[in-house]
Amino acid sequence: MRGLFWVAFFGFWLVAVFPAASSGKKELDPLLTKEDLNHWAYQPLMSYEPPTVEKGSLVRNEIDRFILAKLEPKGLQLQPSADRRILIRRLSFDLRGLPPTQEEVRSFLNDQSDRAYPDLIDRFLASSAYGERWGQHWLDVARFAESDGFEHDFTRKEAWRYRDWVIRSLNEDMPYDEFVRLQIAGDELYPGDKDKAIATGFLVAGPDMPDINLDEERAHTVLNEMTSTTGLVFMGLTLGCAQCHDHKTDPVSQADFYRLRAVFANMDFPKKNKQLSHTFVESDANAPVSHLMERGDFGRPGVEVSPAFVRVANPMGHEIVPAPADAITTGRRKALSIWLTDPEHPLTARVIVNRLWQHHFGRPIVGTPNDFGVLGDRPSHPELLDWLAMELMARDWSLKEMHRLMLQSATYRQISRSKGGSWDVAIGSDPENRFFSRMNRKRLEGEAIRDTMLAVGGRLNRKEGGPSVHPPLPPEVAVTLLKKQWEVSEDESDHYRRSIYLFSRRNLRFPLFDVFDRPDANASCGRRNVSTTAPQSLTLLNSEFSLQSARHLAGQILNTGTSDFNDWVNQCYERVFSRPPIHTERELGIAFLKEQAALLKSEDRDPSALATPLGLTMKKDVYVGSALTDYCLALFNLNEMIYLD
């Protein structure tokens, strides 16, 4: 109905804009209407000049102009910069997922040069920890796990290679367009280059049921999942909604979905009971005929469709041409990768700069990072979003350049808490901080919490890459698994690797990550939930891991040689919070240590049954030492530990 109406008015215009779409496919798709294309995200990227603002003195770079331009009319301004201790902590977690070392804090505080802050950013970006941190953000989006899911949840023995490829590519600052292209078509773009082919592990990273009865059902499910995920990850398009019928709100038809799916249709599927390969494999150039599947049902193939790109995001008019006679694959994915990374593509660059912004500022510009469609949130700063997208391309798609840009802005450096004056005005007029009138407080992920506890206790093993490791699970959890699903790594030092190297089992998330909202890897996750639950508190308070971490931190502090409680409290705050305690905190800490030691002594417990500090190089009073363990455990449970100012 709607289609017919618009055809009458805009038919001519549409034929001009989308000749391919309007020729002979009328029975398949409602034609795109002008109204459909009016949605902001389908509009071409616009080139905006950074606006002029009144308080030019606050501006550090162009980002601040866009932000101030929205704040000033509301009588708001940017908050002042946080001090250096807060900044280094913010940057360190942001870029590395680890706290700054005491040495790093000291040297940053002492660096009087104008370059101190940008140099710090550069140092952190150059650290391999950067790829390990941002790799996890990408793996969330890529719904990455290392097992099939379903009943048998078989291990995918080679899946870690994709994880390592992601980390390495980010560390090498691979241009984002290449990063995208390789994940779609590394094998087709660079035939014979095994490393590039590993990137296509992205496509096959979703759940799969190898023992499903019918081959057609398996292929249908996997291809639909792959197509939907490609839409969410690179374009913020909820294509999956068009599997069964035309998209209810966005101008994506069911035919659009199955035409895009046809790009992947030549995938080699293994026989029943065999796992998918860890890369996308096409062994010839003869793709099967593709169909629209009625109601998304694998048993009901409808009309034939040819591979093509989602029309609403294809104002460039890319087409997929049949493979040449001598081709070894269909070339369809290569064409897809080129279309996605065409600078004229309205979505790709916008989607990625929004993801970068989200992780730095604690809130994306478009609140629904996987959904730029009609039902998604509108951008709070559309001009800024476009400017960042253009800037990304102008900087040769360099993600590290974009990090620098964002992190050097005055907007990023703002304080996240204060009182009185302009702060109260900001809270009052921008209660949700939609306009970035201050810095958002961010909660650390379970992975960063674990890495931090290992790091401050001196236990973190920084070994990089390779097959994933299996630290011990609590016995109550381990018994729920099938045999051989979690064989604890033999080398104990592997138990203390960074969280991104822990084996990621689809049917069982690592308990500490699970309670802190790690996504389940069954669908692309653009933005983690941040829930607060009692099991989180029980985990940080009572788990063996917490206690061991506290004992190790206590051991590290005792090994500095001092027996002065004052020094201990100082050391604890410096290591865990990157700052000295204030007077009251110090007094509370000293009082706690004294009282707790007295309590432990009065309980007359067997010294061998106490939570004494570990890794000690000298003998210490067990009661006092255990009191210090308790103190360290308390600090791990503080909001300041898991919320970043």
Added chain:
Amino acid sequence: MPQYPTDAEFGRPLPAGPNRRQFLGSVGGGIGAVALAKLLSEENLLSANSSVSSQADPLARIAPHFRPKVKRVIYLFMHGGPSHVDLFDPKPDLIKYAGKPLPDSFGSVMTRRKVAHNPLLPPVMPFQRRGQSGIPMSDFLPHMASVADELCVMRSCHGDSVNHPQSVYQMNTGSILMGRPSLGSWVSYGLGSENRDMPSFVVMPDPAGGLKGGPPAWGSGYLPASYQGTTMRPGVNPILNLKPSARVSGSQQKSTLSLIQKLNTAHLKNRDYDDSLAARVRSYELAYRMQSAAPDLVDISSESKATLSRYGIGEEPTDEFGTRCLLARRMIERGVRFVQLYSGGTLGWDAHKDVKENHTRYCAKTDKPVAGLIRDLKGRGLLDDTLVIWGGEFGRMPMSEQGTGRDHNPWGYSVIFAGGGVKGGMTYGETDAIGLRAETDPIHVHDLHATILHLLGLDHEKLTYFHNGREERLTDVAGKVVRGILS
């Protein structure tokens, strides 16, 4: 400009009026000044009765869409797929045509294993009419038969997959795919919690483990983790990390916790009483209360001998499942909203080889406890506003497998309800003449879910959550309330 907590933040009197966020009209309540003052006093912090509520609490109680028939659910999940044609759905034709292949008139049938042309297997146990209502049940279930008049046997249920994990997911989440929110999560999301000391959705897996599909069956999918099922088990450590290590004494932990709350409260005060920080302060309160509430919950020493024996506790082979059934009652008494129990480890009720042997074993473990639970709930007046569900992920085929076993059958099977809002002593719907497919008044899994939500006062079409571009529902785009069973 103070960027760290200032000393003044400690021990400074709290504002008497509404806190900043409320004052400024922000969404989300934060925690009130009075409640915060309570938090600050250690006595209250560590008391079992302190209750702090907040709009920001994801588990705060929420009004249902309409007047509910039941407040809570106990879901007894018979993992592996119990055989409806041997338990609840007698088929004379299956006796008549025993040993013959499936008549052509039934058309082709999709099966998990190659059983479509195998001879039909008659019921392996005789059926009797039971109770006043006379609903038929087989001799496998003498105890459940004794409460037949409480049971509503839906004999026309059907789902979409012949595979265990897909069907376990579908029965729990509505979808055969992994990773959707489970029924219990949707209920927690829709109604919040009835209690402040325990999770609102508790799962007690079979101690043998091995559920096909694993914990995603009670996961919260794209709903926040607050709504996922908390795993509990009988014994001294019912919840993961519930208790401190043996190296930490109770009084030692209490003083550590007190320090945590003091420092966290100061941190919170200095940050505009941020809702999420406040929620975290509260989460330590709940955690502390759970530490005493959960062991108290699983301590059944105060139960009478009569009660214990009703559940078959203290005797084999009912002790284990009976204990979990009794714990289910104790949980709902304490305001847990949704309790799910699994019977059956890796193989469970999956009787491919020998239905009689398998079901004899599993019925012996569960029959008496289930009947005991229903009777106990009734005796305590709890059955009126509790829904008890009994069922597996599918039923079993009328054809034989390996002579005496049966393959999976998602096309027609029985699920049993008992409790508030549903008619007892009735059967509803029919499978075809041999129990292969749901035929009269078919009930798809979506319909079951719609009905369960309806009984809880929730409209399945209105209980939605926006995710990746869609207003998602437990019932996808389907589901009809089965009105015929409502009392």
